[in-house]
Amino acid sequence: MIDRGASALSLPDDWPAHPEPILALNGIGSFDWDLDTGLFHLDARAHEVFDLRPDEYDGRAESLAVRVPRTEAYRVDAVVTRAMKDGSEGYGTYFRIRRRDGTLRWTHVQGRIRRDGTGRPRRIVGILRDATQELQELDELATRREHADLETARRQQTSVVQFATAALAHARTVDDVLDVLKDTHGLTHLGATSLVMGLVEAGRIRLIAEGPARSFVPGTRVTRIDEPYPMSEVVRTLSPRFIESPEEFAERYPILWPHLADLNITSAAYLPLIAQTRPIGAMGLLYSDRHGFSPEDRNVLVALGTGIAQSLQRAMLYEQEMDLAEGLQQAMLPRTIPSVAGADVAVRYRAASIGGTLGRDIGGDWYDLIPLPGGRVGAVIGDVQGHDTHAAAVMGQLRIVLRAYAAEGHPPATVMARASVFLHELDTDRFATCLYAEADLTTGVVQAVRAGHIDALVRRADGACRRVPVEGGLPLGLSAEFDRLEYPVGTLELDPGCTLLLCTDGLVERPGSDLDDGIRDLAALVGSGPGDVRALADFLIDVAEERGGEDDVALLLLRRRMPDTPQPGGRLQQHVAPGDAEALTGARHMIRSAVRAWGATDRADEIELTADELITNALMHTEGAAIVTLRVLTGPDRRLRVEVEDSSSALPRRRDPGEQGVSGRGLLLVELLSDGWGVEARGGGKCVWSEFLTPERAPEEPGQSHGRPGPT
Template sequence: MDAGSGGHGPAGHCRCGQPAGRPGGCFLELYGPALRMGCFDWDLDKGLMAMDATAHEVFDLRPDEYDGRPETLAARVPTAEGRRLDQTVASALKDGSETYGAYFRVRHRDGALCWTHTHGCIRRDGAGRPHRIVGVVRDATRELGDSPPALRELADAEAERRRRTSIVEGTTAALAHARTVSDVIDVLRDNHGLAHLGAANLVMGLVEAGRIRLVAEGPAGSFVPGTRLTRVEEPYPMSEVVRNLAPRYIESARDFAESYPVLWPHIDRLGITAAAYLPLIAQAKPIGVLGLLYRDKTGFTAEERNVLVALGSSIAQSLQRAMFYEQEKDLAQGLQQAMLPRTIPGVPGAEIAVRYRSAAVGRDIGGDWYDIIPLPGGARSGGSRVGAVIGDVQGHDTHAAAVMGQLRIVLRAYAAEGHAPATVMARASTFLHELDTDRFATCLYAEADLTTGMVRFVRAGHLDPLLLRGDGSCRRLPVAGGLPLGLSAEFGRLDYPVTTLELGPEQTLLLCTDGLVEEPGHDLDDGLRALAGLVASGPRDLRKLVDRLCGIVDGRGGDDDAALLLLRRRTRDAPLSGGRLQQHVAPGDPEALTEARRMIRAAVRAWGAGERADEIELVADEMITNALMHTEGAAVVTLRVLSGADRRLRVDVEDCSSALPHRREAGEEGVSGRGLLLVDRLADGWGVDARGSGKSVWCEFVMPARDRGGRP
């Protein structure tokens, strides 16, 4: 039957589902309009409900306003009434009933609410599955109008029941998002929460080692002195609830005064006439107590008690989750802080700022770390060489943090032993691979000499660093890279290229993990560009800058932790002497030889060699070449500044051969033999020292005097 048609229903039946063709026609066809009683036929499989013209009138709908879908009737049935009616029908369909009936109200187009009654017959197939409902709907306003007080009582009781059910559902839904004890308290204090039960005051306490600690009370000025921390044995209602593990309903002011005379004088001044104290029980143990205090109320109905018990159970579960979360958060933060450096050493010639931010969601622990490593000849020995590390172990759990702690210590040890950056990274990768863990790590290691400004970078699958110039501009530094730590060892690709640049005075390096730049749906390159813009527009003070950057991360949220390290080169407090640089040069490694020459060039310029710079570079290059040509091992070149009566720059080239060098004259066309001749003529002093099974050839150059401003 088409929606709104006045014809018969399914073949052989009238609109009300009865056999058609009876003498005189169907009762509804004859008397339905006069009685304001219409019929409907609801096809449950298709989800369509056909109604006759009288049914349209009951709902105050024109035929063209109804499309045959039951949902369209929502425009006439208030939400709460519709929910109750849906529950009645659903229960009948589920429990096998053949019929159902219900009163509900319909809002007419003029806004008036009119009582309506419906009665439905459920048709089921051979398997008992409902597939069709036929029935009637009629105007019941006149019927119920004969007893207005009963009608009002029924409506009021139903409205109150719906209101309480709504409070339980709303509070439970809000508590599902509470992560901390404070969140739970905020939900309970919310104006749309338990206050709608009519409570004037709220108190909540947590059970801790045989005592009850008050964690919430309200409103302001309602605190009862002496109840901040009470024992379970004391004569208070919260203590009684914990002892008995049962609710305590105080139904009148007299009941309160007689049961708790010590507490009553303070309660009386608040105008309290009734109270309900609910035990918050989780895993059969009391974890807290909730107290609701009422004004102008006496007694609690059975339904009110049921609602309060249900709320108490929901609150207890949320409170336990919140307490577990806070315990895990404290543990995670403690573990994370234990793994990170407790203090950052002061480095002459540098200003350093670091920050770590845990994930906004989850267990608040991860594998991100930073480190500042004093290097041989560095800060602890009066020099200015320092290693800066930023890294990220895969994963966000305690295992990731444990791996991070081991990796940080190992990498720090390799760097402190004086190994070249590429060697430090390769050995760290081998160590991680041998841990037999399924985790890998990305890392960026920068070895900086703050006197010369020379910085050597090694990158293992990590983000490139950023450079903040003195003029406030910020750009990304492209750094050659290798595979992440662990993976490079697994695939036998332990060669890490070294990228060298000069860090100018007042320039700043920014090293970070991807948690600082990564956002869902955004490319990492876009994130780095955005970060560079934030750095360029940020404050010049490093601590204020890192706080601003971390504040942006905090506001954005996310499921990844973030580490950040800023290192600024300061020339005004850099050491004027005692500088020390070192480079390993392996045979057949032109890259290392190029790095050594670059290091020498940067050092003599930064240390104020003046006119002697070319001489020093030439002599040092000849010494390195001799060591590589006349020995079978690697050469280690070391540059340092000696202070004393005059400033001297010393060049040491160490090799593994015990054979002493011999000075000899070169032939007219020969090249060999010129090395030591140049050393002898250009240096102010030179010599050879035994070093274990090898030796060290050294030379010294007197340098121009420098004033305290660093100028020769």
């Protein structure tokens, strides 16, 4: 405190000042300090505050040093001196005193400076009190406020983590992760101005987010991990880097900073993106209004980096899974569809959309087009149970064997039965639905076999579209398991300009809708679509895309064209089992349709009767089935040939039935009605054939297409 020393000047008349009694009642003491004499008077309450007895105090300011620690005395003296020099009327401050028991207590002093006419300080009158409890309460209040601020900060930090976690939970691809982080709202929550990110690939960092506009550094699209860049550093060390000022940025990364100097970057945080203990990338958050990072800020950013790394790894795994699945799907589907003389063909495939489930955006749907001899073509549509890579793998195997069976020349029912046995013998629990249609593009006759699949549709040249019902069998795999391998064959006629549509149920089924209603809606949609098969296929797939759904879609369209030049005849085949009246009826219908389509109507009765006799003989005199084949032979004389193959090696014999006989006339009729007949050995069996001369003429207009034919 200021020590003016003793003075011979007389004290003021009102010295010492007498405080109001109310002050003492409130624990407040008073002092009167005469600056000319240096006397420092304390009242009784002030003695108590300083913990001094009257006999221990000589009335001098410097004597208070016994209670005021030196550092506190210097600070109070500075406050008083400044107030006297700058013309202030008073001052106030807190300081500590040491009581006789050695404890420190806070004291508050407040003084009023009295000056003479020249402004010179003459006297200071003031009050003082014990302020220990007051400051403790203030400390407690400040502590509570600090805790409240910390709690608010924690809530904000929790909000940031929750926002990032919730947003990233829906990210399925790397681009989705970037969209979440680069979104304005997202960056606001992160507190950053812009984002830079790179992925580790083969010992290098490939940039996928470039940071602020106009900040791209040439040559940094792909960088080595050992280069002097912040992202390379955090990947090398697996530790974050917090840059708290532009000066620090310029000093630590002199190559990079010149490209950022004009962008008002005040600080930055670079975080390694670590998943399963290995770095998969790095992320940089650039700030334009932040200087420094508190420990809480750093903890939050590190936690965010961990969450972002996990989301990024999940997205990368998803993309890898999808690449693998799509590659497998494309490898299993035909790479190209062969051109077919006399037809326009379009195929399409649309993957399912099962969000958030790795590997389930593909399935077992497939299509195939199989060129066959004699102007025929096989069209296949199928669906293996399930939506995963296993379904795609089974689909690929099934497609190959079905194509092989068809190419071997087996009739449609046999192709389907053998495919079912193959699937049953695979080490899988999957089954498959399938529809196989074998079309003779010369005649327009189509033989269809259905294994648990939805029916085909036919669109006429005028745009009218209808469902073609075909009696079906069990799905592939199940029919072999339950020993029900008989597949009925439906026959229909495809006129020139008509389109055959085969599809999987993903194009038809909708949640809450009946399958029949879906097929009717599809028929209406096909009828309203474009006439060109490729445009129609695109139109139908676009509708499926808009509708969405959790099933993939396969689609095959085959439109029969009218040949520009006369084409050689085709070949039709029908399998007839013993006791199968419907198959026999189907064979008769096939022969009738082919004869009319091939322009041999004038000999239709002869051909049908001869074929019927050959089929009947095969079924009656052998223990197995008959395979009926109808073909046109071209050459100097155009001939229609009927072949009936069975498994017996016994040759047919002509017998004289007598006048009253009811059997033995079959071969006589065959010889009488045909222009030639004979027998050929076929492996363990034989083939009985007959031929009919059919001069070239225009075919008749085919009638309405048929599904499963009725009795004739």
